[in-house]
Amino acid sequence: MTVLRFDNVSKQYPGGQAALAGVSFAVEPGEMLFVTGHSGAGKSTLLRLIHLVERPSSGAVLFGERNLARVRGGGIARHRRQIGVVYQDHQLLEDHSVAENVGLPLLLRGVRRAEVGKRVRVLLDRLGLGARAQALPAQLSAGEQQRVGIARAVIAEPALLIADEPTGNLDPTLSAEIMALFAALPERGTSVLVASHDLALVRRMRRRVLVLDQGRLVDDIAPEDLADA
Ligand SMILES: Nc1ncnc2c1ncn2[C@@H]1O[C@H](COP(=O)(O)OP(=O)(O)O)[C@@H](O)[C@H]1O
Ligand SMILES: [Mg+2]
Structure with missing residues (x-):
């Protein structure tokens, strides 16, 4: 069963341009992946939709089999606990x-x-x-x-771990150490999704990488295609 699925998700903040535009991807159990892209590309927005801090303008976010659009009220706290x-x-x-x-x-x-x-x-x-x-x-x-x-x-x-720029305040050595820790978590069955603008660090981890550019998912790189990076 898929842990997380974005199905043609777009997000527009009031008065702004599209923070996410037509984003689709799926995360399997025990998978670790990164989402990267420049500042403003939509990384934090993507994570906020998973945590129900924000709602999509169109499209669907599914957690397990559940469409998060149907999660309301007390269900939000129950969702976040997972x-x-x-x-x-x-x-x-x-x-x-x-x-x-x-x-x-x-x-x-x-x-x-x-x-x-x-x-x-x-x-x-x-x-x-x-x-x-x-x-x-x-x-x-x-x-x-x-x-x-x-x-x-x-x-x-939890079934899923999300992290938004978790190494933003750390030096390069500590950043690599923390990323290695994330990379070890899937062995315990937890899927891991880490947002980081640090493309060099992300590539060195040799995991799947989603690349956002102005809200569009422009690349979904498999680990084997990072081998020569
Ligand atoms: N609460 C908000 N209200 C209006 N615009 C926002 C808000 N949060 C983010 N944005 C805009 O949405 C776009 C994506 O932002 P964000 O998801 O924070 O990107 P990233 O995390 O990749 O830097 C940017 O243009 C940003 O200015
Ligand atoms: Mg951000």
């Missing part, structure tokens, strides 16, 4: 420890504290953050903070 989101500026709770930040999505889902603690420990160890569990976000490096943001986004094992 998607992990990583932000450019991590948005961690500054007065809570790393472990508390990462465990929060599980607590909100009603998972018992003992179970939350266990799952948080396993994930933090896997991300190389085991020794930082009791630290506050401000005590971490920028790369560590972003890793905590990723941990929080994946702890509840």
